[in-house]
Amino acid sequence: MIPNSKILIVVGPTASGKSELAASLAKKFNGEIISCDSRQIYKGMDIGTGKVEGKWSKIKIGKNHGRDFYTRFVYKGITHHLIDFANAKKQYSASEFQKAAQKKIAEIIKRGRLPILCGGTMHWIDAVVYNQTLPEVKPNLKLRARLERQSADILFSQLSKLDPARAATIDRFNSRRLIRALEIVITTGKPVPVLSTHYSPPTTHYDALWLGINPPQDILYSKIEKRLKQRIKQGMVAEVKKLHKQGLSWKRLEGFGLEYKFCGLLLQKKISKDEMFSQLLMAIKHYAKRQMTWWKRNTNIIWVKPDKNTAFKLTKKFLA
RNA sequence: GGGCGGUUCGUAUAGUGGCAAUUACACCUGACUGUAAAUCAGGCGCUUCACAGCUACGCAGGUUCGAGUCCUGCACCGCCCA
Numbered sequence: 001m002i003p004n005s006k007i008l009i010v011v012g013p014t015a016s017g018k019s020e021l022a023a024s025l026a027k028k029f030n031g032e033i034i035s036c037d038s039r040q041i042y043k044g045m046d047i048g049t050g051k052v053e054g055k056w057s058k059i060k061i062g063k064n065h066g067r068d069f070y071t072r073f074v075y076k077g078i079t080h081h082l083i084d085f086a087n088a089k090k091q092y093s094a095s096e097f098q099k100a101a102q103k104k105i106a107e108i109i110k111r112g113r114l115p116i117l118c119g120g121t122m123h124w125i126d127a128v129v130y131n132q133t134l135p136e137v138k139p140n141l142k143l144r145a146r147l148e149r150q151s152a153d154i155l156f157s158q159l160s161k162l163d164p165a166r167a168a169t170i171d172r173f174n175s176r177r178l179i180r181a182l183e184i185v186i187t188t189g190k191p192v193p194v195l196s197t198h199y200s201p202p203t204t205h206y207d208a209l210w211l212g213i214n215p216p217q218d219i220l221y222s223k224i225e226k227r228l229k230q231r232i233k234q235g236m237v238a239e240v241k242k243l244h245k246q247g248l249s250w251k252r253l254e255g256f257g258l259e260y261k262f263c264g265l266l267l268q269k270k271i272s273k274d275e276m277f278s279q280l281l282m283a284i285k286h287y288a289k290r291q292m293t294w295w296k297r298n299t300n301i302i303w304v305k306p307d308k309n310t311a312f313k314l315t316k317k318f319l320a
Numbered sequence: 321g322g323g324c325g326g327u328u329c330g331u332a333u334a335g336u337g338g339c340a341a342u343u344a345c346a347c348c349u350g351a352c353u354g355u356a357a358a359u360c361a362g363g364c365g366c367u368u369c370a371c372a373g374c375u376a377c378g379c380a381g382g383u384u385c386g387a388g389u390c391c392u393g394c395a396c397c398g399c400c401c402a
Contacts, residue, residue, distance in 0.1 A: 014357080039357060049357085095354040123356045134354050144355095152360090171351060174360040181353080192353060257357035282346080287357055293350065 005206040007105060008315060009129060010118040011295055012213035013288035015223045017306045019052050021213060022118035024308050026078040029315055032108045034101055035083040036119025036128070039256060041097075042088040044243055047236045048259030050227070054080055081108075088248055088256075095134045098127040105206065114319070122294040131205035133193055135184045143186065147179045158182060166192040209318040211311055212301040214292065224284050228277070237263045258283055 008031065010022045022033050035041070039049040054075030060068060073080045081104045086092045101117070105128075108115040117125060127134060147155060155178035160167040162185045171177055184192050215223070240253060240263035253264040262280040265271045271279065295301055304310040 037357090038355090091355065093354045094356075098354085121356065123352070123354095123358095127354085132353070137354070139354070166353080170353090171360055174352080176355070176359045177352075180355085184353080194353085255355070255358070259357080261357085283357080290352095290357090294352080294356095 002206055005105070005109060006114065006319060007109075007129075007206045007208050008114060008116040008318075009125065009208055009210045010116060010213070010311075011120070011122075011125065011210065011301065013220060013291045014050075014120055014284060015220060015227050015288070016213045016215055018118050018120070018213060019050075021211075021306065021308060021311060022116050023052070023076050023078050025311060025315060026114070026116050027076070028312060029114050029319065030112075031114035031116045032079045032081065032111075033116045033118050034081045034104050034108075036097075036101070036117050036121050036125045037083070038092075038097075038121040038124060039260075040083050040119075041086045041092055043084055043086065044088060044239070044246070045256075045260070046084075047231050047234045047239045048263070050231075051084060052076075052080065054083070056084070088243065089252070091139070093139075094124050094127050095136075097124050098132070098134065101128045102131070102205075120291055122291060129205060129208055135188070135193055137184045137187045140183055140187065143183055144179055147182060148175070151175075152178060155179065155182065159185070162186075163191040165194075208300070209315065210298070210301040211314065212295060212303045213306050214295075214303055215306060220288060221285055224288065225281060228281055228284065231259065232277070237266060240264055241267055258287065 008025060008029075010018050010025070012018045025031060026033050037049065039045055040051045042049075045051070052075040054073045056071055057074050058069045059072045059074070059079070073083050073085075082097070082100055101124075105115045105117075117128065119125060126132060150158075152173050152175045155175060156167065156170075156172040159170065159178055159181055163181065166181050166185070170181055181192055214220075236259055240260055243260070244250065244253060244264070244267065250264050250268055253260045255261075258280065262271070262276045262283065266273060266276040302314060304314065
């Protein structure tokens with residue numbers, strides 16, 4: 001563990017109220033937020049991702065490398081990092097995020113402030129916090145395209161020959177995972193490195209306090225529904241239309257999932273407005289469920305009520 | 321009143337003599353090594369460790385070694401003719 005590396009991590013399913021809690025914590029404890037959301041990183045994806053309504057503004061930070069100020073994404077007076085900066089046409093990977101976030105954490109600590117990781121992208125958060133070694137193999141689209149034509153069965157038997165150890169633990173029906181594993185093995189000529197994640201015993205790269213919010217399912221579901229209706233009013237469909245006009249293919253939009261997928265289907269007239277609503281609602285609930293499945297096994301997380309008081313108390317104790 | 325079609329596990333469907341019964345969705349549980357809002361798996365009548373038992377395809381009878389499947393009557397739904 002890195003010494004003197006206290007960080008706060010706020011997790012919870014979609015619509016649980018993470019962003020607001022994180023902002024309150026940041027205000028109270030002199031923090032800056034690092035958004036951990038694989039969709040909010042993209043510019044132009046605002047309503048559909050539920051991005052906080054922050055603004056890019058120039059912040060005075062005193063003389064630093066010959067500059068007087070940086071441009072920062074600010075919401076409620078709190079600086080948010082790794083949000084609203086990437087081009088949606090390009091793939092942004094877990095590995096890129098890991099490096100960028102770890103750099104941000106170091107910078108924030110250096111400034112004497114508290115880094116607060118907040119977001120719903122479980123895999124990305126773990127990659128950062130547990131400093132997982134992600135194989136240094138970039139996506140090889142040509143190779144992937146070739147492998148995608150094979151059945152999972154064939155991919156699995158290939159992997160079994162090339163890297164029996166990885167084959168032993170991989171999901172043999174999941175073509176995407178199989179292809180990635182083969183990509184690593186074929187490119188490096190070596191087996192897939194063993195993963196450095198450990199949920200138990202809990203060893204994190206940082207001195208971390210994990211706070212989780214998980215409202216009861218019926219409350220969460222009604223919040224999700226209410227939020228979706230709001231998003232529709234706010235012009236969610238128009239946002240997706242605009243993205244498509246800017247050159248994002250329907251396929252790319254579908255790959256983003258949820259709002260972007262179902263609005264895309266609506267705009268292509270593949271589904272009706274009612275179908276869009278009901279199917280999207282269902283998909284968001286499924287997503288929330290998957291998030292909880294991931295975090296349930298993480299015993300580091302302290303589950304708190306959505307009210308700030310408990311979170312404040314725990315944070316105060318953690319920082320003392 | 322007459323003719324036809326239908327009634328199957330939450331919903332929609334398959335099943336014309338061997339069926340605890342197809343498929344999809346929902347629902348439940350879970351996985352997750354650079355696409356992660358993505359991708360993938362298991363369960364889903366009841367009792368169970370069960371290849372075991374019990375109860376099941378609108379209701380009531382009948383034919384049969386055996387009926388979701390065939391026959392009769394009834395109920396309900398849909399369409400058509402009056």
